[in-house]
Amino acid sequence: MAGLVGRHGELTVGIPAGGVGEITVMVGGERTTHIARSADGGAIVTGTEVVVKSVLGPSVIVTQVLQGGSAHSARARERSGA
Numbered sequence: 001m002a003g004l005v006g007r008h009g010e011l012t013v014g015i016p017a018g019g020v021g022e023i024t025v026m027v028g029g030e031r032t033t034h035i036a037r038s039a040d041g042g043a044i045v046t047g048t049e050v051v052v053k054s055v056l057g058p059s060v061i062v063t064q065v066l067q068g069g070s071a072h073s074a075r076a077r078e079r080s081g082a
Contacts, residue, residue: 014046035059
């Protein structure tokens with residue numbers, strides 16, 4: 001899972017404050033899903049583009065992408081394999 005750090009993905013299940021959600025990321029041309037927590041403990045809504053900052057056990061720690069941060073841009077990056 002360490003290879004996920006730095007990858008962009010989309011929240012498929014929103015993260016409530018202090019809770020967990022789910023992120024979808026393209027890895028090796030395949031969609032993968034992972035349990036996600038926000039880096040600051042705040043809520044992030046479903047469909048938000050996020051970047052994986054670190055891995056903590058079975059979860060990835062994510063932050064919201066602010067510039068150009070639409071779900072559309074996350075899907076475009078997924079299609080390109082970025």
